Amino acid sequence: MSKKRLEVRKTYKLLINGAFPRSESGRTYEVKTAKGAYWANIAQGSKKDVREAVYAARVAQPKWWAASAYNRGQVIYRLAEMAESRRDELTEHVQVAEGLKTKEAQAVVARSIDRIVWYAGWTDKITQVFGGANPVAGPFFNFSMPVPSGVIAVIAPQDSSLEGFVDAVLAPVTVGNSVVVLASERRPTPALLLGEMTATSDFPGGVFNIVTGITSELASTLATHEDVDGLDLEGAGAQAGELAVAGAATIKRVLRPAASDDSSLRRLRAFVETSTVWHTVGQ
């Protein structure tokens, strides 16, 4: 008599405010493996999910920025630890989603985790690199310091389901922003796995919010949302132009997809503002 164990199936959900809700709309859609076979049912987020996510991000951002740079680095490093212990699972998902060979998928996951560690190291170095003391004609110090823009909407890359996702999402978080990410429409599962790991990495709930669904349907809601301060259009494809225009109407910082990755600091630099303070010399 065979003892066949009942399969424990997984429901993929959104990540909003540190919780994992289904879409408010109740809708789901099917994603396929790179080879075209059925892979999973994914929550199909709605405008209202986006609204909730932005609200959560707005509330969480000051808490995240209030933590010391050193502490933020530790939290991001912990995300790398979590990812390291779930490497095999990530590898499987990247392999299935992107149609890679096992070796290639392993390399992608390794690079992604290393990228997280790289970002963890940046939290307490950004101020030195992007900030500075300005020369002034008077008995004053004048400092310029980078401060986060606030809530950043990221349209994650459609093809690079993990490595591209990590790069696009960790950069704004590293400099102190909170993010609302639209995960890759066709390859969302590696991003969702990483989302689950953020929940065990000491991020305040709401710093990371992941909405899955149809990019063309949700991107415009993010681009027109007045409470979003920045927009990364990496995965927006042909829609990028019109979304940038929509973002401009509400004075967002917009990061267009780069022709080539010209600078490793491009993303870190994208969503910071410069705050300048004066201080008298002496007491």
Added chain:
Amino acid sequence: MLPKIASETELRSLLSRLSGVDAVGVEARAAKLATRSIKKSSKMQAIDLAISMVDLTTLEGADTLGRVRSLCTKALRPDPFDSSVPAVAAVCVYPDLVAHARSVLGDSSVAVASVATAFPSGRASLAVKLLDVREAVASGADEIDMVIDRGAFLSGRLGQVFDEIVAVKAACGSAHLKVILETGELVTYDNVRRASWLAMLGGADFIKTSTGKVAVAATTPVALIMLEAVRDFAEATGEVIGVKVAGGIRTAKDAIRYLVLVNETVGSAWLTPQRFRFGASSLLNDLLMQRLKQQRGAYVRADEFSGD
């Protein structure tokens, strides 16, 4: 016509004849009505109606003249960029700030409401409570929000609670009297129903859910019970009493749920600021935000509106 209550015994027997509340039924009905979807033009109407029903409230120890002034300015013109937004119903402050609020509001349509009778606990002698009321009225308050003595009510001294309401009503003169039941402290739905009737018999013009100072404030089941009491009271006596829900109502969605509840329980005749109010501070901003969202078609940022 209000029935005459000659003695505590009479009051007690009248209140004891009220049927008990079916708790499960009330909660189910309130939850059911909360699912009703109000969209597009009806939503715009509901938002404007809700704005006109707001008692814009500040009841903090840290209230200043400046804060009351900015609140009054906001009450008169909630959205500085849009004159089509109606003014709110009233500004609600502590008694010592009534005169200042009155001077800012002038002879506008916005009323000045004042909490009184040792708000929020109600723990003071009757003489002190009455003085509190008279001073607020003399300073120019159009409406008085009194708290009942929950201690007396819960220990069964209904006559004392009743007499206090009658005395405060007399001290109000021409000012409207809102009686705060503080339903979060009344423990049972049956008590809410009895306290509603007691307040109405005592001469309340409005019955109000909460002070906003205890953990449990307005909830939809409690509002439903109070609205039913108002409906039954109107049927029995012909007297029209208003309802004010206060505390914890922060979003336009919540407000619209209450409007649905009003419409379905006492009917559209109560959908006016003369008969239904929201006591709130942050609700107004959310109503304004949702109003702009309907107009612009995009979500609005919260800091577009002033905090007070």
